[in-house]
Amino acid sequence: MGPATAAGPRAVDPSAVDLSTRLGTLVLPDPVLTASGCAAAGRELAPFVDLTAIGGVVTKSIMLEPRSGRPTPRMAETPSGMLNSIGLQGPGIEAFVAKDLHWLREHGVRTIVSIAGGTVQEYQKLAQRLRHEPGIGAIEVNISCPNVESRGQVFACDPFSAAQVVEVVRRHTAPGTPVLAKLSPDVTDIVAIARSVREAGADGVSMINTLLGMVIDPDTMRPVLGGMTGGLSGPAIRPVAVRAVWQVHAAFPDLPILGMGGIRTGRDAFEFLLAGASAVSVGTVVFHDPHALARISAELRELLAARGITRLADVVGLGHTMQARHVAAQATRRAAQEEALA
Amino acid sequence: MAPVQVTAEVVGLRRVGAYHHLTMLAPGIPEATRAGHFVALAVGGEGSGMLLRRAFSIHRVTPGGAGTVEIVFATHGQGTRWLADRRRGDKLDVIGPLGRPFTLPKEPVACVLVAGGYGAAPLFMLSQALRARGCRVDMVLGAASEDRLFGVLEARRTSASVTVTTDDGSSGIRGRVTDPLPEIIRAAGADVVYACGPMAMLAAVAAAAADQGAHSQCAVEEAMACGIGVCMTCVLPVRGADGVTRMVRSCTDGPVFRGSEVRWADVGSVPPDTLGAPVAGGH
Ligand SMILES: Cc1cc2nc3c(=O)[nH]c(=O)nc-3n(C[C@H](O)[C@H](O)[C@H](O)COP(=O)(O)OP(=O)(O)OC[C@H]3O[C@@H](n4cnc5c(N)ncnc54)[C@H](O)[C@@H]3O)c2cc1C
Ligand SMILES: Cc1cc2nc3c(=O)[nH]c(=O)nc-3n(C[C@H](O)[C@H](O)[C@H](O)COP(=O)(O)O)c2cc1C
Ligand code: FES
Numbered sequence: 001m002g003p004a005t006a007a008g009p010r011a012v013d014p015s016a017v018d019l020s021t022r023l024g025t026l027v028l029p030d031p032v033l034t035a036s037g038c039a040a041a042g043r044e045l046a047p048f049v050d051l052t053a054i055g056g057v058v059t060k061s062i063m064l065e066p067r068s069g070r071p072t073p074r075m076a077e078t079p080s081g082m083l084n085s086i087g088l089q090g091p092g093i094e095a096f097v098a099k100d101l102h103w104l105r106e107h108g109v110r111t112i113v114s115i116a117g118g119t120v121q122e123y124q125k126l127a128q129r130l131r132h133e134p135g136i137g138a139i140e141v142n143i144s145c146p147n148v149e150s151r152g153q154v155f156a157c158d159p160f161s162a163a164q165v166v167e168v169v170r171r172h173t174a175p176g177t178p179v180l181a182k183l184s185p186d187v188t189d190i191v192a193i194a195r196s197v198r199e200a201g202a203d204g205v206s207m208i209n210t211l212l213g214m215v216i217d218p219d220t221m222r223p224v225l226g227g228m229t230g231g232l233s234g235p236a237i238r239p240v241a242v243r244a245v246w247q248v249h250a251a252f253p254d255l256p257i258l259g260m261g262g263i264r265t266g267r268d269a270f271e272f273l274l275a276g277a278s279a280v281s282v283g284t285v286v287f288h289d290p291h292a293l294a295r296i297s298a299e300l301r302e303l304l305a306a307r308g309i310t311r312l313a314d315v316v317g318l319g320h321t322m323q324a325r326h327v328a329a330q331a332t333r334r335a336a337q338e339e340a341l342a
Numbered sequence: 343m344a345p346v347q348v349t350a351e352v353v354g355l356r357r358v359g360a361y362h363h364l365t366m367l368a369p370g371i372p373e374a375t376r377a378g379h380f381v382a383l384a385v386g387g388e389g390s391g392m393l394l395r396r397a398f399s400i401h402r403v404t405p406g407g408a409g410t411v412e413i414v415f416a417t418h419g420q421g422t423r424w425l426a427d428r429r430r431g432d433k434l435d436v437i438g439p440l441g442r443p444f445t446l447p448k449e450p451v452a453c454v455l456v457a458g459g460y461g462a463a464p465l466f467m468l469s470q471a472l473r474a475r476g477c478r479v480d481m482v483l484g485a486a487s488e489d490r491l492f493g494v495l496e497a498r499r500t501s502a503s504v505t506v507t508t509d510d511g512s513s514g515i516r517g518r519v520t521d522p523l524p525e526i527i528r529a530a531g532a533d534v535v536y537a538c539g540p541m542a543m544l545a546a547v548a549a550a551a552a553d554q555g556a557h558s559q560c561a562v563e564e565a566m567a568c569g570i571g572v573c574m575t576c577v578l579p580v581r582g583a584d585g586v587t588r589m590v591r592s593c594t595d596g597p598v599f600r601g602s603e604v605r606w607a608d609v610g611s612v613p614p615d616t617l618g619a620p621v622a623g624g625h
Contacts (some may be wrong), residue, residue, distance in 0.1 A: 011511045037573075037574075038572060038573065039572050040571055040572045040573075040574070044570055044571040044572045044594070045570075046517065047344035047345055048347055048570070060574075065618060066617050066618035067618040068588075068589045068612045068616045068620070069574065069577070069589055069611050069612070069613070069618075069619060070620040071610060071611045072564065072565065072576075072577060072578070072609075072610055073565050073575075073610075074565075074574070074575040074577070075394070075565060075567045075573070075575040077392060077393065077394050077567075079391050080391040080393065081393065082567060083394060084567075084573070084575065086573075086574045086575065089574050089577070089589055089618075090618075092618070102508075129344075137538050151496060186611070188511060226610065226611075235391075284393060285393065285569035286572060287393060287394055287395065287551075287567045287572070287573055288384060288393040288394065288395065288570070289347075289384070289435070290347060290570055290572075291347055338391070
């Protein structure tokens with residue numbers, strides 16, 4: 001970290017800013033990616049944003065078999081956010097590989113494939129099926145799914161089953177392909193879950209998934225969503241996400257983090273980088289502005305340039321350093337004051 | 343043709359009965375628009391806490407020059423109220439044209455166009471396209487009350503016949519559009535019925551058309567979050583040509599569907615025989 005980042009701004013030319021970053025061994029020329037479930041299989045966004053220019057596409061979580069998802073209504077708008085209960089609708093892994101992955105590969109899109117299952121074995125089969133498919137930059141393991149073998153307990157909420165899933169996926173994924181565990185914020189201690197998946201071999205973590213919520217319609221006097229509960233996302237959850245990223249980075253500074261939760265502007269993305277994320281996903285805001293990924297990346301570039309920062313990699317986790325300096329400076333001032341009084 | 347995202351400018355907004363008729367300069371959208379396409383608008387201005395786009399059928403387009411797009415809307419919640427407060431010169435973030443438009447018959451057959459409330463908005467472009475192909479067009483316009491009818495005068499000017507129904511009898515026949523519909527289909531010898539309006543109306547129209555041996559095409563209205571196919575919120579059960587029912591996105595595979603392929607009675611649920619439906623006891 002150069003002194004320029006801490007000292008006053010000496011603006012540089014935006015084009016001089018190097019936005020490249022990495023998630024484990026995966027090198028990305030741009031730090032802004034889609035979020036799983038918020039860009040379908042990528043293709044639908046192509047009219048609005050150059051998919052080869054963004055960091056990459058994180059695909060909708062795919063399961064082994066085709067899946068219909070939940071009944072409608074599947075969404076409810078909430079203040080600065082939304083609830084969704086899609087229920088992982090998808091075509092199943094075979095159709096995904098044949099159609100969606102094929103398309104992404106043909107178009108040269110950096111791709112992170114998100115997988116989801118109801119049992120540890122399903123995750124294993126998914127990893128095995130993807131192992132020899134070219135064009136996969138990383139695997140993101142969505143563990144915010146109910147474990148059908150454990151009375152529907154969500155994998156991500158239990159350090160042991162979270163680790164079990166990550167361990168089999170890591171074992172059955174090509175060694176050079178990073179495995180990212182996607183963490184749920186609906187836990188008492190997210191650091192404990194992060195520790196557990198890290199020990200199980202996760203090369204990084206994606207965080208955060210949605211928070212469980214509910215909306216009741218005062219007219220019908222019952223829950224709005226067909227699935228009753230849904231996941232809360234959007235700017236409303238951003239402080240929760242920043243906190244979670246901060247805590248996990250503080251505990252494991254070398255663990256790569258793909259940060260997400262309500263990112264709307266370059267400034268928001270910067271907040272995640274300062275907290276410790278190496279790259280970010282943009283989800284709900286894409287519904288508002290399908291052009292958002294390119295815009296956020298451009299805004300981030302401007303913002304770094306204005307602060308005289310030439311390398312994005314230099315600001316990953318910088319919030320922690322700045323806070324430590326702040327605390328140290330305070331202590332020095334206090335000590336000086338006490339000395340003067342003594 | 344791929345949809346575009348543009349900054350549009352409001353050039354007109356006026357009341358029409360219970361509705362608002364908005365005209366905007368939206369370069370790039372008119373040229374590719376066909377009857378049945380819709381636009382998705384961001385509402386609430388920059389930094390708005392309302393993140394989801396609002397979908398509106400395209401009522402009319404005027405290509406050339408800057409190009410205008412018109413919509414007709416009812417105030418419903420916060421977003422449409424914000425829209426109703428716009429002034430000439432205000433900017434709007436618009437994406438369009440979206441969805442699959444109505445399919446036009448190859449032969450100059452007779453067609454009946456059925457609307458519920460503001461569902462009439464997209465039918466005038468359709469009527470024009472049909473008449474340009476030599477099709478006979480009869481229209482049935484229904485609403486809860488007279489102020490919720492849209493386009494009756496234009497319909498009278500352009501259609502072989504116009505039938506109006508209102509729930510409260512404030513205009514035309516008291517009752518539902520589907521009450522006179524079978525007779526209108528028969529009298530016109532219609533081969534195709536086009537419809538836009540509330541789900542319950544579409545279900546009844548599709549059934550009436552089928553009874554009379556006519557095809558139907560229905561533009562549905564499902565709650566949408568993105569309008570561009572990335573979120574999977576706007577689905578309904580549709581039986582494909584292969585006989586398999588799937589939960590299909592109405593923003594990209596619709597909003598226009600053949601009346602015979604939508605499982606109307608099951609809208610709002612996932613029928614057990616849907617591809618990938620949850621097995622009993624499962625998630
Ligand atoms: C393809 C299509 C065409 C439409 N055409 C028209 C039209 O021509 N004229 C018109 O007045 N209305 C039309 N609608 C309905 C219109 O989109 C809603 O009335 C509007 O979104 C309500 O927004 P709001 O902020 O006022 O209400 P709120 O209830 O506050 O909206 C909250 C959220 O729910 C969604 N939502 C609520 N009701 C509907 C609905 N009925 N359909 C879709 N999304 C909904 C909104 O998009 C928003 O995300 C159309 C809807 C669709 C899907
Ligand atoms: C409609 C919708 C669908 C989602 N589907 C998935 C999914 O399939 N898998 C997953 O890991 N996360 C899914 N998510 C969560 C997002 O990837 C992301 O973690 C979360 O929404 C927070 O980011 P955001 O506020 O930018 O949307 C979904 C979110 C939304 C809004
Ligand atoms: S509204 Fe998002 S997929 Fe249809």
